Amino acid sequence: MPDRFTRQTRSRIMAAIRGKNTKPELTVRRFLHALGFRFRLHSTSLPGRPDIVLPKHRTAVFVHGCFWHHHANCRLATTPASNRRFWREKLMGNRRRDRRKAEALRTAGWKVLTIWQCQLDGKRLRRLADRIGQ
Secondary structure (H helix, E strand, O other), X not given: OOOOOOHHHHHHHHHOOOOOOOHHHHHHHHHHHHOOOOOEEOOOOOOOOOOEEEHHHOEEEEEEOOOOOOOOOOOOOOOOOXXXXXXXXXXXXXXXXXXXXHHHHHXXXXXXXXXXXXXXXXXXXXXXXXXXXX
């Protein structure tokens, strides 16, 4: 199925997609801050630049979008109908990179937590906070 946008339009759309300060990330940050957690953002000194770093708890938190990180068995993790081969390789590459980043952090002695875009409800956010505090 051909793309309905021109190459230039598609490029502009893709360039506008944020990598930092996304709505799911802001939701998690507000929740943790309200509970009294203090953290750093996007620490370049750590492998994979985690979205949220809690040095006191030696914990790194990744807030993953279900589409971009291809959340298994999630309704939001679809593969586009056009250019399927490209997207399959791209999304699987993202997953491989995520695993490498998490393993590098664990090897360095960090606890690594991931919360998915589809999991941003009160129950799961509280569970995340509990795991940070352990």
